[in-house]
Amino acid sequence: FVPGSGPALKGAGLVSARQGSSRVSRRNGAPSMIFDFPAPGERKDYPRPPLEETSENQREAAAFSQAFIDMPRPERPLNVAVIGAGLAGLSCAKYLSDAGHKPIVLEARDVLGGKVSAWQDKDGDWVETGLHIFFGAYPNVNQMFTELGIRDRLQWKSHSMIFAMPGQQTADGFQRFSRFEFPALLPAPLNGLVAILLNNEMLTFPEKIQFGIGLLPAILFGQKYVEECDSLTVSEWMKKQGVPDRVNDEVFIAMAKALNFIDPENLSMTVVLTALNRFLQETHGSKMAFLDGPPPTRLCQPMADYMLERGGELRMEQRISSILLNDDKTVKGLKMQDGSTVVADAYVSTMPVDILKLMLPQEWKPMPYFEKLNGLNGVPVINIHMWFDRKLTTVDHLLFSRSPLLSVYADMSLTCKGYRDDEKSMLELVFAPAKDWIGKPDEAIIEATMAELYRLFPNELNKDGSGAQLLKSAVVKTPLSVYEATAGRELYRPVQTSPISNFFLAGCFTKQKYLASMEGATFSGKLAARALSDAAIADTIPLKKAASAVAA
Numbered sequence: 001f002v003p004g005s006g007p008a009l010k011g012a013g014l015v016s017a018r019q020g021s022s023r024v025s026r027r028n029g030a031p032s033m034i035f036d037f038p039a040p041g042e043r044k045d046y047p048r049p050p051l052e053e054t055s056e057n058q059r060e061a062a063a064f065s066q067a068f069i070d071m072p073r074p075e076r077p078l079n080v081a082v083i084g085a086g087l088a089g090l091s092c093a094k095y096l097s098d099a100g101h102k103p104i105v106l107e108a109r110d111v112l113g114g115k116v117s118a119w120q121d122k123d124g125d126w127v128e129t130g131l132h133i134f135f136g137a138y139p140n141v142n143q144m145f146t147e148l149g150i151r152d153r154l155q156w157k158s159h160s161m162i163f164a165m166p167g168q169q170t171a172d173g174f175q176r177f178s179r180f181e182f183p184a185l186l187p188a189p190l191n192g193l194v195a196i197l198l199n200n201e202m203l204t205f206p207e208k209i210q211f212g213i214g215l216l217p218a219i220l221f222g223q224k225y226v227e228e229c230d231s232l233t234v235s236e237w238m239k240k241q242g243v244p245d246r247v248n249d250e251v252f253i254a255m256a257k258a259l260n261f262i263d264p265e266n267l268s269m270t271v272v273l274t275a276l277n278r279f280l281q282e283t284h285g286s287k288m289a290f291l292d293g294p295p296p297t298r299l300c301q302p303m304a305d306y307m308l309e310r311g312g313e314l315r316m317e318q319r320i321s322s323i324l325l326n327d328d329k330t331v332k333g334l335k336m337q338d339g340s341t342v343v344a345d346a347y348v349s350t351m352p353v354d355i356l357k358l359m360l361p362q363e364w365k366p367m368p369y370f371e372k373l374n375g376l377n378g379v380p381v382i383n384i385h386m387w388f389d390r391k392l393t394t395v396d397h398l399l400f401s402r403s404p405l406l407s408v409y410a411d412m413s414l415t416c417k418g419y420r421d422d423e424k425s426m427l428e429l430v431f432a433p434a435k436d437w438i439g440k441p442d443e444a445i446i447e448a449t450m451a452e453l454y455r456l457f458p459n460e461l462n463k464d465g466s467g468a469q470l471l472k473s474a475v476v477k478t479p480l481s482v483y484e485a486t487a488g489r490e491l492y493r494p495v496q497t498s499p500i501s502n503f504f505l506a507g508c509f510t511k512q513k514y515l516a517s518m519e520g521a522t523f524s525g526k527l528a529a530r531a532l533s534d535a536a537i538a539d540t541i542p543l544k545k546a547a548s549a550v551a552a
């Protein structure tokens, strides 16, 4: 990451809160557990999303959360060192605290959120690592907002997908857009099919039919087929299924860049089919929301507060430098960059895969579980912010740019309540693929972006300097972001339970059905918390003798 200029979380260092509610231990043979949790008067059931928004996946996510509350209590809470305070780490910590354990979150930076982190510039304007969109088909993320009581922070937009038509203008000289409108009264998949059929600007009717025929095996053979398609790139799949090239050029270049910051010649078809599946199966699946402000304060802090209130700990600016092992290759402790050691009962790494690979102890490297991590690598991406002296658009939504250097963009002064400005525009734009640009100076990147904006805003921006003026810009480079989902990567994604009894993995690159996304990260944290809690119940984690195992 390009480090942030200002700490979003003041008073970094050790943050601790009161211990969770008292729990009674009842020893009735091994493993002994406490069964009468939550204590009387405590909330027993999570609130659930309103019924009309509830899909089968949403119900599953709610039930999965509830299972942590209903789980038998451990004899004593395990001290669990969770490495990283991105969405995976904070989600893992939250659910560990629900299961009665004590998470100690160790974050290298002075800001929460990892790839959703943000910070303020010298003027107090927020700069984000990435433009982030939440989808209706994010059951575990939506459930998290519900459980934290912050659902009103998700600002849902009209149920549409809007594609720019660069170089094309309306009669009065404005940028033209092509919209896929999902009718509110129709259930999935009908709403999606009508949205596709009614859009005639991007694809002709015969092209839609040919694409529909190409998709038939996915509809007929379901998940098995979706998984098998990981061996093919999007472009290879299109050719194999006889889908015209124009479908790729008109729709899937934009889709691939939005889904994984790469082109369809490289992206695995499994990624596209997984997204289409969700969008076509869930009535609200493709509905999009913007958070109402910066993710570290509006989402990550409530996640951290939740576990802090239940006895967890958060230690900022705590970078681990190596993993120390016992003779049996289990984890003995974490060596911190400041020279101290952190010892816990169990450990969860949520570090990005590229960092994890560097951190692996020599003794673990030949194990197939860890060896296959070599098949995963982060993909470069650049997030750009541009502040203009006047309004450039009135569209309060995500826009697919369909231009060579850019992926999606939005005018955050409209889409996000926390960044609202009635006079000026703040465009946030994702620059991808970024492979050839990540090493270039910010000025060159802004210049190339401006060149594309002249085509996207023909009426508002003029090369001669008349029209809207760029007031300032910020470029955030992430050289190794989410894992690059090229064809064949699924085989390399590790499950959350490792062969080391006291070491677990989470992070959006780990195996789960929601790709490398905020949902994937949140769900992976939940899966790791579940795997660890189950292992604690089954007594397979070698516990530290001392009750206060975590020492610095």
Ligand SMILES: Cc1cc2nc3c(=O)[nH]c(=O)nc-3n(C[C@H](O)[C@H](O)[C@H](O)COP(=O)(O)OP(=O)(O)OC[C@H]3O[C@@H](n4cnc5c(N)ncnc54)[C@H](O)[C@@H]3O)c2cc1C
Pocket: 083, 084, 085, 086, 087, 088, 089, 106, 107, 108, 109, 112, 113, 114, 115, 116, 129, 130, 131, 132, 133, 134, 318, 319, 320, 321, 350, 351, 352, 355, 381, 382, 383, 430, 478, 481, 482, 506, 507, 508, 509, 516, 517, 518, 519, 520, 521
């Ligand atoms: C530009 C951009 C746009 C995106 N847009 C979207 C979107 O619209 N929708 C969507 O769903 N997803 C989007 N994503 C993806 C999403 O942000 C990620 O999938 C998700 O946030 C990953 O979370 P994570 O917890 O797995 O990893 P991370 O967020 O990377 O968290 C890992 C944490 O570990 C910490 N860490 C690393 N090394 C150490 C160490 N040695 N010691 C201690 N701590 C350490 C890091 O500082 C970090 O906080 C986008 C990503 C980017 C970059």
